[in-house]
Amino acid sequence: MTTMSVAQAVAARKSVRAFTDQPVDLAVVEELLKEAAWAPSGGNLQPWRVWLLAGEDLAAFKARVVELRDEFPMGQGPEYDIYPPDLWEPYRTRRFENGQQLYAAIDIPREDRAARIGQFGKNFEFFGAPVAFLVGIERKMGPPQWSDVGMFLQSFMLLATERGLGTCAQEAWTSWHQVAYEMIDIPEDVMIFCGMAIGYEDTAHPINNWRSERADASEWIHRAEVRR
Template sequence: MNVRDAIKTRTSIRAFLDKPVSEEQLRELLDQARWAPSGGNLQPWRVHVVMGAGRDRLVETVKQAIAENPFANEAELAIYPEKLSEPWRTRRFEVGEEMYALLGIPREDKPARIQHLMRNYEFFGAPVGLFFSVGRQFDKGQWAHLGMFMQTLALCATDMGFATCMQEAWAARAKTVSAFLGLKDHEQLYCGMALGYADPSAKVNELRSSRAGVDDFTTFITE
């Protein structure tokens, strides 16, 4: 698979097969992704992998935290601005409605929508979860480095036949997850990523969000 094919093939998968991924495969994947670009070669990212019994313990820990306080918001980061302006508000709304349409969940069925949202905290059934953190000493530049690393990892995973879903939803339970992972005070959790094999029979995996055209986000200065 070439890079162009990997970019176009990669998409957020929200239903995975019950098929294991080995530690050896994960080490190979991370060994490829570590060559992602990083300004000053700082490589500020930290990766925390949960799989097997460790993954299951994390899922149960977070489920218990949600049951005890379902409305708690442990997020340190605002995943989206409080008031999105256009065209960003419409983009977010449309992709959500497209997903729920594939799932057959109407807008008025709030319980079903919440139930699907809670699937985030089970990695959508994926056997592996990855979490990403950076040191609190770092600023926006190093957060950009983390993003480049995550994209590189997702593309390498696609090349290896895996499916992924980058999950900012975990930020809402950052305190619980950070404690489970043993993060130090100087480390800040960003998000998670589900990794495994896509379920080809799941309707939700047919979702393919649109992208703005080149002229919508590019300015060419030629003189």
């Protein structure tokens, strides 16, 4: 295994939305999760909770979602707002352009609503990944602990990148939280934050040849001038 620098892993990581059927050793994923747990955590609370899915369990979980997709093509409804309501600039434009570029990469025109819904629905197949997990956090936790979960997830994704694995963090899974509670022994006081797809990237798929852009640093780096 070739060792990556942290900078290389950060530069290489992307959201993979098409995977090969090459199996992934679940023990490797568990090892990466344990390593990711060294992520910063205020007060060392370590508020993340993870439920792994693979093999027949993953297949059964996805099959239940498929059963309900005709009735709920966009999911059964989220438990939290993935984006703030009435998103403002520049964030509204960034989100709009991101979606436009994603669908353009796979030749889906804006007016083809059915194709767009179909592509969005691949979220709920974990994009064909052979291993996945759901991440939760206890409902009584606050924004600082949600930040801890984010740092844990980023650590996991960078470690997976170093191992040659592709990942996709999917907040969209909050829209199927009811199925998660129905099929998995998740306590009611834990909120599902997101899912994570894990596998080997299908490098031939055009959706993986597109990558979202980043704003110029001048838009968000500010040299503070302290009032005296």
